[in-house]
Amino acid sequence: xxxxxxxxxxxxxxxxxxxxxxxxxxxxxxxxxxxxxxxxxxxxxxxxxxxxxxxxxxxxxxxxxxxxxxxxxxxxxxxxxxxxxxxxxxxxxxxxxxxxxxxxxxxxxxxxxxxxxxxxxxxxxxxxxxxxxxxxxxxxxxxxxxxxxxxxxxxxxxxxxxxxxxxxxxxxxxxxxxxxxxxxxxxxxxxxxxxxxxxxxxxxxxxxxxxxxxxxxxxxxxxxxxxxxxxxxxxxxxxxxxxxxxxxxxxxxxxxxxxxxxxxxxxxxxxxxxxxx
Amino acid sequence: xxxxxxxxxxxxxxxxxxxxxxxxxxxxxxxxxxxxxxxxxxxxxxxxxxxxxxxxxxxxxxxxxxxxxxxxxxxxxxxxxxxxxxxxxxxxxxxxxxxxxxxxxxxxxxxxxxxxxxxxxxxxxxxxxxxxxxxxxxxxxxxxxxxxxxxxxxxxxxxxxxxxxxxxxxxxxxxxxxxxxxxxxxxxxxxxxxxxxxxxxxxxxxxxxxxxxxxxxxxxxxxxxxxxxxxxxxxxxxxxxxxxxxxxxxxxxxxxxxxxxxxxxxxxxxxxxxxxxxxxxxx
Numbered sequence: 001x002x003x004x005x006x007x008x009x010x011x012x013x014x015x016x017x018x019x020x021x022x023x024x025x026x027x028x029x030x031x032x033x034x035x036x037x038x039x040x041x042x043x044x045x046x047x048x049x050x051x052x053x054x055x056x057x058x059x060x061x062x063x064x065x066x067x068x069x070x071x072x073x074x075x076x077x078x079x080x081x082x083x084x085x086x087x088x089x090x091x092x093x094x095x096x097x098x099x100x101x102x103x104x105x106x107x108x109x110x111x112x113x114x115x116x117x118x119x120x121x122x123x124x125x126x127x128x129x130x131x132x133x134x135x136x137x138x139x140x141x142x143x144x145x146x147x148x149x150x151x152x153x154x155x156x157x158x159x160x161x162x163x164x165x166x167x168x169x170x171x172x173x174x175x176x177x178x179x180x181x182x183x184x185x186x187x188x189x190x191x192x193x194x195x196x197x198x199x200x201x202x203x204x205x206x207x208x209x210x211x212x213x214x215x216x217x218x219x220x221x222x223x224x225x226x227x228x229x230x231x232x233x234x235x236x237x238x239x240x241x242x243x244x245x246x247x248x249x250x251x252x253x254x255x256x257x258x259x260x261x262x263x264x265x266x267x268x269x270x271x272x273x274x275x276x277x
Numbered sequence: 278x279x280x281x282x283x284x285x286x287x288x289x290x291x292x293x294x295x296x297x298x299x300x301x302x303x304x305x306x307x308x309x310x311x312x313x314x315x316x317x318x319x320x321x322x323x324x325x326x327x328x329x330x331x332x333x334x335x336x337x338x339x340x341x342x343x344x345x346x347x348x349x350x351x352x353x354x355x356x357x358x359x360x361x362x363x364x365x366x367x368x369x370x371x372x373x374x375x376x377x378x379x380x381x382x383x384x385x386x387x388x389x390x391x392x393x394x395x396x397x398x399x400x401x402x403x404x405x406x407x408x409x410x411x412x413x414x415x416x417x418x419x420x421x422x423x424x425x426x427x428x429x430x431x432x433x434x435x436x437x438x439x440x441x442x443x444x445x446x447x448x449x450x451x452x453x454x455x456x457x458x459x460x461x462x463x464x465x466x467x468x469x470x471x472x473x474x475x476x477x478x479x480x481x482x483x484x485x486x487x488x489x490x491x492x493x494x495x496x497x498x499x500x501x502x503x504x505x506x507x508x509x510x511x512x513x514x515x516x517x518x519x520x521x522x523x524x525x526x527x528x529x530x531x532x533x534x535x536x537x538x539x540x541x542x543x544x545x546x547x548x549x550x551x552x553x554x555x556x557x558x559x560x
Contacts, residue, residue: 174414
């Protein structure tokens with residue numbers, strides 16, 4: 001059942017809802033921005049594995065009796081580096097290896113959290129996120145992260161494109177491919193770790209992948225692609241939250257459904273452009 | 278045994294430039310290069326003890342059977358693959374063990390990989406791709422030097438006949454168009470060394486001829502030293518000044534007449550080798 005318009009507008013006056021809308025804008029924009037490169041680099045599945053590993057990081061924090069968010073960032077960065085090395089050296093198909101990593105991370109984390117009886121009640125919150133619970137501090141953190149990621153991508157734009165195109169070509173043009181790859185997965189890991197609270201473990205990869213894929217379908221140049229991915233992410237974040245408030249539905253899944261709609265629209269636009277005449 | 282038949286720049290082949298200096302400066306020096314990977318690398322490296330020099334404004338072909346280590350050699354020379362032993366100097370600067378060169382030297386090198394497969398729709402226009410070749414390495418904001426880049430890209434696209442492709446996405450190009458765009462990528466800034474890994478792969482005979490003609494013209498006008506891997510021995514005979522014959526180690530090097538003689542080819546490819554003849558029109 002949807003809320004009457006007056007109640008819905010009233011809801012928007014609450015600070016928690018305003019914070020949630022800002023969080024949707026920032027996390028959506030951040031996901032689209034970083035996702036635009038992650039998708040070209042074929043790291044979609046990697047972001048999924050990072051999301052699942054975040055739960056393992058949280059359970060580690062609970063096990064050690066430390067605030068989970070303090071453990072989460074270094075854990076996610078270290079995890080990303082180890083998995084990136086494993087993918088490069090194991091000679092196994094990366095999708096199979098990442099499947100092992102993410103499913104086992106999730107299983108271990110759920111078992112540890114259940115055994116400790118801590119957070120057990122809020123497991124659903126970790127899996128699907130709770131964007132309505134973000135604080136002004138969380139928002140400031142997200143805004144800083146967005147600015148840092150934007151600057152990083154602007155400054156390394158040439159390297160990001162060349163590495164995505166062909167690592168050999170990139171090396172021949174003076175790009176330190178190994179360092180660039182590792183730095184990117186660490187940045188991706190930090191973004192995933194910091195977005196978990198709002199977006200949740202299971203939905204984080206959608207924030208990274210779907211807006212970027214929608215933008216990739218309809219962009220006419222790289223100069224359009226990256227800002228468009230970020231704008232689609234931000235737009236879907238805000239629209240999804242408004243829809244969730246209107247229909248009294250869980251916020252994270254609502255945002256992902258709006259992202260899916262945007263992707264279908266992009267497919268439609270693409271197929272229209274391809275039609276002769 | 279290694280056969281060495283030194284030839285001055287442009288001294289042989291139908292494209293010989295009789296006006297060029299007899300011994301121009303050395304662009305690339307490779308000494309005792311050994312490359313390998315995996316557990317068997319120490320016992321049987323992919324490339325062993327290879328030494329050669331490349332002079333400015335010369336076109337050198339690297340030939341040999343499949344699995345001879347040609348791509349491995351050029352990738353080690355460029356710093357893409359690590360080396361086990363030996364030294365590589367580009368324009369006098371040593372290539373570090375981790376494959377690094379001073380930025381000013383690296384900017385003088387261009388590489389055309391054998392196959393550059395763009396997966397799915399890649400949202401990068403031809404003009405944007407060529408512009409990447411103009412930009413120096415290192416941290417740089419996208420709008421820095423925008424005018425200079427735009428002008429250089431326009432000239433490079435014009436000289437390679439790609440002006441009409443400027444706004445097309447690279448993932449929508451044919452193989453022949455892609456190769457020309459990559460040449461524009463090399464041309465967009467002054468270079469001294471151009472390395473090509475089977476540049477004609479995937480091109481039909483007509484497109485291959487057009488590409489070679491363009492490459493030859495550009496090599497002459499730009500003064501590039503070219504090192505190219507090729508299986509087309511007829512093309513090598515017609516267009517290259519020098520040939521390096523590789524089968525894990527360098528078996529012979531010198532002018533095409535000597536290095537591609539039936540006896541040398543039999544040594545390189547094995548007994549019973551029958552030369553295959555392409556019939557291109559002469560550029």
